[in-house]
Amino acid sequence: MPVLVMKFGGTSVATLDRIRRAAKRVGVEVAKGYDVIVIVSAMSGKTNELVGWVNETSPFYDAREYDAVVSSGENVTAGLMALTLQEMDIPARSWQGWQVPVKTTSSHSAARIEDIPPANIMNKFAEGMKVAVVAGFQGVSPEGRITTLGRGGSDTTAVAFAAAFDAERCDIYTDVDGVYTTDPRICDKARKLDRIAFEEMLELASLGAKVLQTRSVELAMRYKVKLRVLSSFEEQSDEAGTLVCDEEDIMESKVVAGVAYSRDEAKLTLLSVADRPGIAAAIFTALSEAKVNVDMIVQNISEEGRTDMTFSCPTDQVARAEKALAEAKSKEVLNFSEVVADTGVCKVSVVGIGMRSHTGVAAKMFRVLSQEAINIKVITTSEIKISVLIDRKYMELAVQALHDAFDLDKAA
Amino acid sequence: MPVLVMKFGGTSVATLDRIRRAAKRVGVEVAKGYDVIVIVSAMSGKTNELVGWVNETSPFYDAREYDAVVSSGENVTAGLMALTLQEMDIPARSWQGWQVPVKTTSSHSAARIEDIPPANIMNKFAEGMKVAVVAGFQGVSPEGRITTLGRGGSDTTAVAFAAAFDAERCDIYTDVDGVYTTDPRICDKARKLDRIAFEEMLELASLGAKVLQTRSVELAMRYKVKLRVLSSFEEQSDEAGTLVCDEEDIMESKVVAGVAYSRDEAKLTLLSVADRPGIAAAIFTALSEAKVNVDMIVQNISEEGRTDMTFSCPTDQVARAEKALAEAKSKEVLNFSEVVADTGVCKVSVVGIGMRSHTGVAAKMFRVLSQEAINIKVITTSEIKISVLIDRKYMELAVQALHDAFDLDKAA
Secondary structure, X not given: OOEEEEEEOHHHXXXXXXXXXXXXXXXXXXXXXXXXXXXXXXXXXXXXXXXXXXXXXXXXXXXXXXXXHHXXXXXXXXXXXXXXXXHOOOOEEEEOHHHOOOEEOOOOOOXXXXXXXXXXXXXXXXXXXXXXXXXXXXXXXXXXXXXXXXXXXXXXXXXXXXXXXXXXXXXXXXXXXXXXXXXXXXXXXXXXXXXXXXXXXHHHHHOOOOOOOHHHHHHHHHHOOOEEEEEOOOOOOOOOOEXXXXXXXXXXXXXOOEEEEEEEEEEEEEEEEEOOOOHHHHHHHHHHHOOOOOOOEEEOOOEOOEEEEEEEEEHHHHHHHHHHHHHHHHOOXXXXXXXXXXXXXXXXXXXXXXXXXXXXXXXXXXXXXXXXXXXXXXXEEEOOEEEEEEEHHHHHHHHHHHHHHOXXXXXX | OOEEEEEEOHHHHOOHHHHHHHHHHHHHHHHOOOEEEEEEOOXXXXXXXXXXXXXXHOOOOOHHHHHHHHOHHHHHXXXXXXXXXXXXXXXXXXXXXXXXXXXXXXXXXXXXXXXXXXXXXXXXXXXXXXXXXXXXXXXXXXXXXXXXXXXXXXXXXXXXXXXXXXXOEEEEEEOOOOOEOOOOOOOOOOOEOOEEEHHHHHHHHHOOOOOOOHHHHHHHHHHOOOEEEEEOOOOOOOOOOEEEEOHHHOOOOOXXXXXXXXXXXEEEEEEEEEOOOOHHHHHHHHHHHOOOOOOOEEEOOOEOOEEEEEEEEEHHHHHHXXXXXXXXXXXXXXXXXXXXXXXXXXXXXXXXXXXXXOOOHHHHHHHHHHHOOOOOOXXXXXXXXXXXXXXXXXXXXXXXXXXXXXXOOOOO
């Protein structure tokens, strides 16, 4: 039998009624002849409650105990989903991470899946079981302790199972009905995409479109897992949602697939840094040790042996970044005159694999922003993406103007 | 290091504050030099919530999935307790049933512990860990699935660990401060016992005194585990609570140790049953197959080849019992004229190992009840217990009168 992986997020299993609705969707796929692996998250709110208890108990907690506690929410949903399917006369059972087993590294709370031996579940499929319900987000370390994959890790669990079981597709059921050209909440012309390439999805995911966890897209790209994002709140056809797939599977595509944004960005500039080899390494080593997630980096033109260095990071890491830089300066690892922080910026990006072969996308983007009198503070580019840092108050305007300019409201 | 087992019930770990208070008690024992095994229940209310979800999802649930779901509450408490101890600088870690492993039979929701290999936990003690926090109530079947021991099973977990680790004592922390001569809520002269024999505790437990689960007392008796019941809400000395121990360890004991009662009893009488060999077997096989918990059984004197058969069972099983008997009659497995049910009765018992060597206890009990004009409907006796079925409205009166008559308000 072909295997299908279906993943239901926290809002899709938030109540017993919603679990029943999800189970019905599973029943539709079973009726088509699939052996189905269902990956479930915890009922929405449960994981936050557990995380809250851990933080209140122990602010600098032992991550092994954190994992033992927070993984329990998925176990509950897995059992309830299996029972719901049984009530529908569909042979099903639940599996916790250690039972499959989902073998991970020992990096508690941020573990990576190393192996999912399919034998146990495949044997049950051979015996007539139709659905294996697996608790997402969790695994077991070589030491036999429970691990978790980090927040949103159930998407990664789902893709890893699809790869391990050579599944025909991995369907991610969520509270939106697919991937959009941009966020419909700030641009009413946003249009659902039928297909999007892995590379584009990866850029959108890491740029703040919260539909899929970045790691799950990376994994899907590496193992060529066909990934579909669709809503658990609507009746679904085989063509529903958005298929995340290989570039070759997209017949016609636009130069730009979508406009992404990230609201809580900050821009920090180190003024008058000594311009000598190793200085960038010194700066970003200090920041990395302080666990500051640096995103964009720009170095200004050097004058008389001094330069300015600008970078961006999430707003809530600015204090940590300033402290790390001040310490590095006091230890004479670094030399600069001052740090200027601008916490009122945001990042807006256009993404599309078509940029590889089309020129002029950047020029068009800058022209559109200029026509709206939006000042660009930092620019970075990759092969398939152009990002700019602008004042946060222009965010919606910029997204809407770019969406219009690249005709994203019209199908390819 | 000597090993101590400490068990905290649901009310003792109901909030993060209570978990902290329990952890402080654990700290006191660690400071005395013990390696401590802490057995925890789920936070009070959690297991009921999970059971409710399972019942709503699937009224005739798969017990394997029930176990997978309801065992999760203990996992949360175990992790939080380990974190709390770590915050107090006490080396601790949590263990789920399958990690120890607590090996059980495959009788899901009513599994029996078969083996607890101590090696994993002892190795950690040897490495310097001071406290192993174990999720109570759960284990793992030979098939690798999660099992539970039935409600109240954490007491059994605690005693089984005390036996497996040859613990010096097993302390059961609960919301009462020990075992009483009778229920203080219905007899204000009830007195806390310093010590009670296993056999007596067993009779009290099975007669409705809900301090300890019956199976845990049986297990303690078999493996000679010193069991102490004490309150988690008071400062405790080494002599606090009630020690459940071997008869030989009780210096002076009274003939009667306590008065127990069970409120929701029903009396059923089959009138005019053919008095021939095998008839009792036929009746009680039919009831057993209908899962009726028959307690007391009395057969009247036979007249002309017919007899009356009386038995008691919990009130909520009367309908099931009547149905089973009617079916047996219709299949001609049984023959009787009618079933008379009396659902307004209760059971009152006096318990004491002293009865073995003292005569006259039964006579005294009947005399006391007679002086209060309480009619006795059924009598059963064991070596160390006399039970009577009486009208429920006399229950408090009977308990108080017997408590007075046997001087239970005075120490031995």
